[in-house]
Amino acid sequence: MKTLAEIAPFVRLALPWSYIGEAAEGTRVGYAYAFHLFTEGRGHVLVEGTTYAVEKGALLFIRPGQVHSFHHQPGFAMESYNAYCDFWEKPTALNPRFAFHPAPPEPSLMTRIEGCPELDSLPTKCSLTPYPYLVELFMQVSKSFESAHYAQQITGSLMQAFLLRWYNSFTSPNPSDYRILRITEEMERHPERQTSYEQWCEKCNLEKSHFYKLFKKETGMTPKEYLLKMKMKKAIVLLQESRQSITSIADQLGYDSIHYFSKQFSAFYGISPSRFRSETTI
DSSP states (O other): OGGGGOOOOHHHHHHEEEEOOOOGGGEEEEESEEEEEEEEOOOEEETEEEEEEETTTTEEEETTTTTTEEEEEETBBBBEEEEEEEEOOOOOOOOOSSEETTSSSOOGGGGOOOOOOHHHHHHEEEEEETTTHHHHHHHOOOOOOTTSSSHHHHHHHHHHHHHHHHHHHSSSOOSSSHHHHHHHHHHHHHHTOOOHHHHHHHHTTTOOOHHHHHHHHHSOOOOOOOOHHHHHHHHHHHHHHHOOHHHHHHHHHHTTOOOOHHHHHHHHHSOOHHHHHHOOOO
């Protein structure tokens, strides 16, 4: 069995596309792994007899050999970024990407398929709206496809990074609500900021009680607990990778007192900041 880390993507083609009801959008079978990130439009995609509604931010992952077709709602072209990939070996020739109905698919043209439980666990459809960094990363695959130099290496590396980060976002207990995700990302970037509950609620456009319940549901922690976790995470980095004094680090993290910082650090990690630094710094 393989893991996602063993995948070495070769991107056959990556490009923006508009689905407007052309014949090529009808029933077909793909020879490669296909990804479709929709940025505009309305409609649905039929994959192996299952209908998946299309909306902005929807990602469709279609495996080799799956029968599928695209259906836009009249008056609403479906805009997407598409990527067609081989995962386990680079093809010796640029083979066709599809077999179109009613022609049967040619087995010899199918990309190599390996057993990979992590890849198999990824959904056929999901929304990337809560993950703007994944949207940008995937779009960069298409934008880099026509690079003047090292296009194959760039797109392959970007596609691998996308797959690994997508898998992490899908399997890790990160917030899925975009309002809470926005707050947790801000806490991680700037744990030193003295932001009040009222300001967090205003950014989420939620009542205080609703914000508190939703935050805890999404993260398993209260906002204060999550913020403390981010402060302690940054404290570790500063203690290991900077020569700042502990007083300076406490001040940088928004503490008025080095004693309170040391107390929280010791309670969180079971060791004082000074002892941690002496034991982990060469």
